[in-house]
Amino acid sequence: MPGPVKKRSKKAGLPPGTPIHIGEQRSETTRITLFEFDEQRWEEKELTRPKECALVEDKSTVTWINVTGLHQVEVLEELNTCFGLHPLVLEDILNTDQRPKMEDYGDYLYIVLKMLFMAGSPGDEVESEQVSIILGKNFVLSFQEKESPLFDPIRERLRNGKGRLRKMGPDYLVHAILDAIIDHYFVVLEKLGEKIEFLEEEVVIQPTPATLQATHRLKREMIFLRKAVWPLREVIGSLERGESSLIKESTAIYLRDIYDHTIQVIDNIETFRDMLSGMMDIYLSSISNRMNEIMKVLTIIATIFIPLTFIVGLYGMNFKYMPELSWPWGYPLVLALMLSVAVFMLIYFRRKRWI
Numbered sequence: 001m002p003g004p005v006k007k008r009s010k011k012a013g014l015p016p017g018t019p020i021h022i023g024e025q026r027s028e029t030t031r032i033t034l035f036e037f038d039e040q041r042w043e044e045k046e047l048t049r050p051k052e053c054a055l056v057e058d059k060s061t062v063t064w065i066n067v068t069g070l071h072q073v074e075v076l077e078e079l080n081t082c083f084g085l086h087p088l089v090l091e092d093i094l095n096t097d098q099r100p101k102m103e104d105y106g107d108y109l110y111i112v113l114k115m116l117f118m119a120g121s122p123g124d125e126v127e128s129e130q131v132s133i134i135l136g137k138n139f140v141l142s143f144q145e146k147e148s149p150l151f152d153p154i155r156e157r158l159r160n161g162k163g164r165l166r167k168m169g170p171d172y173l174v175h176a177i178l179d180a181i182i183d184h185y186f187v188v189l190e191k192l193g194e195k196i197e198f199l200e201e202e203v204v205i206q207p208t209p210a211t212l213q214a215t216h217r218l219k220r221e222m223i224f225l226r227k228a229v230w231p232l233r234e235v236i237g238s239l240e241r242g243e244s245s246l247i248k249e250s251t252a253i254y255l256r257d258i259y260d261h262t263i264q265v266i267d268n269i270e271t272f273r274d275m276l277s278g279m280m281d282i283y284l285s286s287i288s289n290r291m292n293e294i295m296k297v298l299t300i301i302a303t304i305f306i307p308l309t310f311i312v313g314l315y316g317m318n319f320k321y322m323p324e325l326s327w328p329w330g331y332p333l334v335l336a337l338m339l340s341v342a343v344f345m346l347i348y349f350r351r352k353r354w355i
Contacts, residue, residue, distance in 0.1 A: 023096030026146035027069035035064040100231040108136040114228040
């Protein structure tokens, strides 16, 4: 899981809008793919130069340009100039520590959110990738930190012409991208839920220090998820209310469905956070109960041996004239007395329900 804050020291003192990549380099080169489609046809190609992305305003087709890899700043600057985007938009795209948000620049909308996935590293920790989306009149720009198969079903639907994707406008394409990202949140939450259920059983049955560490790690992941998902509620709400003319009323209905999914994701995260907090309390209670059981056993043993120690100490005094020293059966009688005292005390503890 990445740290809560990425380093921004190299941007300190620079004017607003300065394009500097902040974050981890997750791909070797910047790759630009283009989809141009309408209801009758579609075209797919990979571009070698950003200037090939130039759009004609009166085009009736929808153009989707997906950029993978954000570390080559000069490529994104050329693309930014090609579409006439605001310098602050490019700055936000390159800064991969953005909070999910939506900004209306009049001719286009800028949307940024987090794509979540389970890493293949040991422990299967949650990782995130920033996805930036720009919705224009007849185009959609999407920016990813690295190649991901999450958008492959969307591309396949465009190729096959199935569903409404090629019949609707660019706003519906943005809906499809958002829907793919948010639906994948449920996949991540299901895996986390399985880990939480396993830990819950372990906490109740046999808690160990490793259980405590795993619980702490999951609590950190829940904080990370909440930070990534909670602001998305406001973003989808703004899109669903149709505050921009770029969002058609027919698409707002589908955005309402995404809003419901976002609320469900947030509810699941809050539920998991409560469960983990309860597991911490259960862990501490289990450890305390185990300690109490150990102390109870030790106390009972010590209590039983107190009178026995008294008897042994009494007969261990080195006086010459002591009663019963000359009895032939004195030693067995003392042992029988000590055994009787121990049995009596055990029966008494049992009746008192102390053991």
